[in-house]
Amino acid sequence: MRCAFECVFLHLSNKRNRSFSVQKYLIKDLGLYDGQEITLMGWASNKRESKGLVFVVLRDGTGWCQCVISQETVGDAIFEEAKKITLEASLSITGKIVKDERQMGGFELQASSVTLIGNSVDYPIAKKEHGVDFLMDKRHLWLRSQRQWAIMRIRNKIIYSIHAFFQQEGFVQMDAPLFTGNACEGTSNLFETDFYGDPAYLSQSGQLYGEAMAFSMGKIYTFGPTFRAEKSKTRRHLSEFWMIEPEMAFYDIFENMDLIENFLRFVVSAVLDDCQNELAVIGRDTSVLKNIIQPFPRLAYDEAVRIIKGEQDVNGKNAIVSLEDELAEVKARIQSVRTEITEREEKIKIPGMKKGEIGFNQAQIDKLKQELGDLEEQERNIPQWLNSARNFEYGNDLGGSDETVITRLFEVPIMVYNWPHEVKAFYLKRDPENSKFARGVDVLAPEGYGEIVGGGERETDEKLLIEKINEHQLPMEAFEWYLDLRRYGTVPHAGFGLGLERLVTWICKLPHVRESIPFPRMYGRLLP
RNA sequence: UCCUUCUUAGCUCAGCUGGUUAGAGCACAUGACUGUUAAUCAUGGGGUCCCUGGUUCGAGUCCAGGAGAGGGAGCCA
Numbered sequence: 001m002r003c004a005f006e007c008v009f010l011h012l013s014n015k016r017n018r019s020f021s022v023q024k025y026l027i028k029d030l031g032l033y034d035g036q037e038i039t040l041m042g043w044a045s046n047k048r049e050s051k052g053l054v055f056v057v058l059r060d061g062t063g064w065c066q067c068v069i070s071q072e073t074v075g076d077a078i079f080e081e082a083k084k085i086t087l088e089a090s091l092s093i094t095g096k097i098v099k100d101e102r103q104m105g106g107f108e109l110q111a112s113s114v115t116l117i118g119n120s121v122d123y124p125i126a127k128k129e130h131g132v133d134f135l136m137d138k139r140h141l142w143l144r145s146q147r148q149w150a151i152m153r154i155r156n157k158i159i160y161s162i163h164a165f166f167q168q169e170g171f172v173q174m175d176a177p178l179f180t181g182n183a184c185e186g187t188s189n190l191f192e193t194d195f196y197g198d199p200a201y202l203s204q205s206g207q208l209y210g211e212a213m214a215f216s217m218g219k220i221y222t223f224g225p226t227f228r229a230e231k232s233k234t235r236r237h238l239s240e241f242w243m244i245e246p247e248m249a250f251y252d253i254f255e256n257m258d259l260i261e262n263f264l265r266f267v268v269s270a271v272l273d274d275c276q277n278e279l280a281v282i283g284r285d286t287s288v289l290k291n292i293i294q295p296f297p298r299l300a301y302d303e304a305v306r307i308i309k310g311e312q313d314v315n316g317k318n319a320i321v322s323l324e325d326e327l328a329e330v331k332a333r334i335q336s337v338r339t340e341i342t343e344r345e346e347k348i349k350i351p352g353m354k355k356g357e358i359g360f361n362q363a364q365i366d367k368l369k370q371e372l373g374d375l376e377e378q379e380r381n382i383p384q385w386l387n388s389a390r391n392f393e394y395g396n397d398l399g400g401s402d403e404t405v406i407t408r409l410f411e412v413p414i415m416v417y418n419w420p421h422e423v424k425a426f427y428l429k430r431d432p433e434n435s436k437f438a439r440g441v442d443v444l445a446p447e448g449y450g451e452i453v454g455g456g457e458r459e460t461d462e463k464l465l466i467e468k469i470n471e472h473q474l475p476m477e478a479f480e481w482y483l484d485l486r487r488y489g490t491v492p493h494a495g496f497g498l499g500l501e502r503l504v505t506w507i508c509k510l511p512h513v514r515e516s517i518p519f520p521r522m523y524g525r526l527l528p
Numbered sequence: 529u530c531c532u533u534c535u536u537a538g539c540u541c542a543g544c545u546g547g548u549u550a551g552a553g554c555a556c557a558u559g560a561c562u563g564u565u566a567a568u569c570a571u572g573g574g575g576u577c578c579c580u581g582g583u584u585c586g587a588g589u590c591c592a593g594g595a596g597a598g599g600g601a602g603c604c605a
Contacts, residue, residue, distance in 0.1 A: 046561095046565080050563075051561045051562055052562045053563065070562085071562090077583060122555090125539090128539070128540070128566065130540070134540095174597075204604095232602085233530080233600080237603090242605095255531095373534090374599095380532065380533080380600080399601075399602080400603090450605095452605065453602080487576080499605030502605055
């Protein structure tokens with residue numbers, strides 16, 4: 001079957017005489033072709049020139065390779081063409097693969113011929129630092145850069161290993177609908193659309209459908225997009241994001257927590273095993289990721305609150321004190337960054353400095369200024385967070401800053417469970433041992449990243465559910481089908497929802513979720 | 529919805545208590561250079577200082593309103 005398909009494809013491409021239709025040799029495999037003459041196809045990600053030599057860094061999606069085009073070897077005509085190569089022009093380059101210790105992959109290509117496939121005039125992304133807004137406007141091109149390439153490869157690995165984990169654990173992937181007639185939790189803002197004349201909403205969770213599907217298969221997981229119309233402008237919110245929602249029959253909250261822990265350990269380990277190169281490209285310090293083999297601390301809500309308020313220490317670290325220390329560090333760093341900027345600015349004013357050195361200093365100043373901006377933002381935010389942590393009122397949900405405060409004290413993800421039932425979703429099971437609490441669990445990623453998973457054991461008592469639906473002022477008729485799940489053979493069951501982009505963001509230690517998805521959709525951003 | 533910071537060349541940014549003709553680096557163009565790693569060096573072109581109104585002899589700079597962006601709160605994965 002597969003062979004027949006390939007034959008048809010090759011036959012068609014021969015018939016059309018498309019000489020550039022197949023990348024036969026890939027940069028990731030250069031080691032196999034040492035000393036051989038091969039043809040690479042890709043894009044020029046960088047070019048440097050000197051008399052009689054042109055250096056083109058070619059990228060083909062699998063890697064980067066420096067190609068040396070020498071006037072002596074290729075002749076005057078091809079050399080003149082090679083000199084005109086611009087950033088991101090697409091090329092086919094034929095030449096010999098040679099070992100060269102100085103190169104990133106350990107090999108370079110010494111060209112014998114170069115063919116231009118597609119021109120590229122005035123490529124907008126320059127070989128220098130750019131602002132976020134500019135890069136987001138050029139997201140379709142930004143994805144070509146090495147850092148974005150690495151992030152997307154890691155995202156791909158995460159997606160692949162999520163499927164691998166659940167499939168090997170006997171879960172069946174089933175999809176929840178994206179059009180829904182009701183608000184599942186009734187809290188967030190929903191995107192409204194027109195469904196044949198009736199209002200319909202884009203799904204903000206497949207959770208309730210997941211429960212129905214679990215009663216058919218035992219263990220299921222959904223993997224699909226989710227929509228939240230929150231006008232949030234923060235580093236952890238998107239309007240459209242991908243969520244993975246497993247749901248298991250005959251699971252209680254503790255078995256659920258065991259599963260979450262094994263699951264996250266599996267995914268992070270897969271990235272550590274298979275994405276060393278990508279993690280190195282983005283400069284991720286993997287030591288924290290390696291802690292994933294340690295057990296995840298499980299904190300009841302009561303304990304988490306004491307830690308946030310500074311009433312209880314963690315391994316000798318106090319939340320309030322360490323936040324105060326951080327503020328002092330930020331202030332000190334601001335001082336030293338300011339001094340360094342002034343020093344460098346004075347230095348480049350002194351006449352006689354070489355142009356290259358001025359350029360280097362200028363680049364350093366630009367970098368320092370960006371850091372200064374970030375630091376000044378922290379200087380404004382940390383006192384607010386301190387205030388919020390000190391005055392945390394027992395019974396409230398954890399805010400974004402509270403999550404940051406508590407997770408900075410740990411080097412592994414933590415699980416906070418047994419929440420006051422008033423602040424959590426209506427479908428969470430009331431704790432049989434203490435009716436104040438609902439059996440929900442949030443997983444908070446370390447290094448200040450905060451919530452990546454929310455889940456829990458589901459309420460099985462129909463009367464309590466009806467009470468809750470009324471309390472939240474949700475339309476009862478829309479939940480009749482959901483109540484049926486309690487009427488016809490209910491069983492203890494639990495599940496959770498994982499935000500894919502938040503997981504990618506933490507694993508890659510990105511400053512913002514927007515870099516974790518190819519084309520982010522967020523407040524104020526619908527293009528490209 | 530609220531708080532906060534910002535908007536000057538294609539890009540990243542200077543521009544002091546308001547004062548001649550608005551600056552730098554990168555990018556681009558031309559030239560030089562045989563091994564460059566954001567190559568280097570020389571020369572050159574390039575501006576609605578976000579918009580509207582106000583104060584003033586004079587506004588990139590001060591004031592008011594608006595638009596857009598960054599961050600935070602709320603809400604959440």
